[in-house]
Amino acid sequence: MNNFNRKTELVEQYDYAIIGGGLSALLLVLEILKNPDTANKKIILFESSFNNYAPRTWCFWEKNRITWDFLARHKWQQASIHYQQAEVDASLYPYSYKMIEADEFRKYAFSVIKDSTNIELKEATVLKVDGDAILNIHTKEKIFTAKYVFDSRFNLQLLNNYKGNILYQQFKGNFLKAEKPVFDDTSIRLMDFRMDQTNAVAFCYVLPVNRYTALIEYTLFTSAVADWKQLDQGLNQYLTDFFGNIQFETISAERGIIPMTDYRFNSGHPGIIPIGTAGGCSKASSGYTFHFAEKHAKAIVADLLQHKTPQPYYELIPAKFHFYDRVLLNILKKYPEKGASVFYRLFERNRTEDVLDFLNNESTLRQDIKIFTTLPVPLFLRAALKEIFRF
Ligand SMILES: Cc1cc2nc3c(=O)[nH]c(=O)nc-3n(C[C@H](O)[C@H](O)[C@H](O)COP(=O)(O)OP(=O)(O)OC[C@H]3O[C@@H](n4cnc5c(N)ncnc54)[C@H](O)[C@@H]3O)c2cc1C
Known part of the structure; x- marks a missing residue:
């Protein structure tokens, strides 16, 4: 036996x-399995621990679509946004x-995977x-090979030395x-900014699943990751301020840090396609x-079906939305104290459908122009000019 065979x-x-x-x-596996020409490929999915998620x-909003409704724990068509003494009460229609729940989603996805003979879970x-x-995909035990690798490993440290715009949610x-x-x-209370906004954009949201139970989250858009105690304090303060006389039992808790950045996530190898948060x-x-992860999954499978190399997600974002994100990030980073009023005005002065289209990267230029005229124009112009001349 020669070396190669060994x-x-x-x-x-x-x-x-x-x-x-x-x-x-x-999401990618489900999309692959929907199409016979990709479903018949030999696929392996690695997960560090299937029992320790x-x-x-x-949460997300959708228009005229019921794809995920069978899994939804709840859906709403009404939302409020709060800032200082003011409140916008908006119908989300035609959006919901x-x-x-991640557990329900996984249960469903793994039940679909179980019916496929071509996917190995490792x-x-x-x-x-x-x-x-x-x-080559290296694990402690073995090396596996594949033509394409879809990689959702994410390490926040990757962004430590990034010189562009970055905030942490x-x-x-x-x-x-x-x-x-x-x-x-x-x-729902989609964004409630009635709290200190000095160093970071801060808000709570309240998602009631019945009259007794709600998911209440305290969120920061911050330049530096904060101590978790600060987050606990923020949440407790909100409960005291707005539900002061109510006793609550905590059923479950979640926490996270999501990068908000214009970094262009790419592996440097066309066959390794980063996905999810790791894919931008x-x-x-x-x-x-x-x-956006769902959009990417669909685009990847469309490329595979046409025998094209799948693209990293940033290639799919229309250039104008890259630019809007950069401008907004620039403002939120430099003037965190203005963030609440910007988001409030966005909802107060525009049709909610336009705002949700815009935030989903699906608005037309006409909608965009309308939206920008309702925002603080000098602030946005200054940030836009800085972004134009940054590169
Ligand atoms: C608490 C929380 C709530 C969120 N809520 C929302 C929301 O409401 N709406 C929204 O749109 N987004 C939300 N997000 C953001 C985003 O949707 C989630 O983080 C989502 O899970 C990202 O999907 P992903 O596939 O990139 O990463 P994950 O879902 O985290 O999946 C990555 C997987 O890779 C595995 N893994 C990592 N390293 C390795 C390795 N070396 N080998 C093998 N396996 C590995 C991990 O165990 C993990 O299971 C939330 C995030 C968090 C943390």
Whole structure:
């Protein structure tokens, strides 16, 4: 046996390798399995631990679409935004705001995967990926090979030395059960800015799933990751200020840090496609990810079906939305104290449908222009000029 044969005996070969068994990986697998020409490929999905996922809920808004409704724990068509003494009460129609429990989503995705004979689930931590036309996926136990690797491993440190715009969306939330029916489960508080805005954009949101129970989260858009105690204090203060006389039982808790950045996530190898947050699918100016990870999954499969190399997500974002995100990030970073009024004006002075189209990267230029004229024009012009001359 020559050296080459001895080496290949150590490897297992696949068409597609997917690293991670979280949101973006499972959205991609579901999309791959919908299409016979991709579903018949040999696929392996690596996850460090299938039994140790952090608690998480995913929210997003959709128009004229019921794709995920069967999994939604709740959906709403009414929302309020609060700033100082003012309040906007908005119908979200034709959009709905939906909440999916990550556990339910995974249960569904793995039930679909179980019916496929072409996907192997592998509980293993991927140590590195290298190679050329054929990629090697290294685990402690073995090396696997694949033509394409879809990689959702994310390390926040990657952005430590990034010189462009970066903020961290840091949040802590609890599912709280009240002693009496205090919530209106037909309406959410999408952004409640009635709190200190000095060093970071800060807001809470309240998502009631019934009259007793709601997910209440305290969120910062911050330049430096804060101590988690600060987040706990923010959440407790909000409960005291707005639900002071109510006793709550904490049912579950979640927390996270999502990058809000104009960094162009790319692996440097065309066959290794970063996905999910690691692929830049967390929207730079909002942190929402679900909708964009789903768009990326669809685009990847469309490319595979046409025998094209799938593109990194940033290539799919129309240039104007890159630019808007950069301008908004620039403002939120330099003038955090102005963030609340910018978001409030966005909803106060525009049709909610236009705002939600805009935040989903789906608005027309006409809608965009209308929206920008309602925002503080000198502030946006200054930030836009800075961004134009930054590169
Ligand atoms: C608490 C929380 C709430 C959120 N809520 C929302 C929301 O409401 N709406 C929204 O749009 N976005 C939300 N997000 C942002 C985003 O949607 C989620 O973070 C989402 O899970 C990102 O998907 P992902 O596939 O990039 O990463 P993940 O879902 O985190 O999946 C990555 C997976 O890769 C595995 N992995 C990592 N390294 C390795 C390795 N070396 N080898 C093998 N496996 C590995 C991990 O175990 C993990 O399961 C939230 C984020 C958090 C943290």
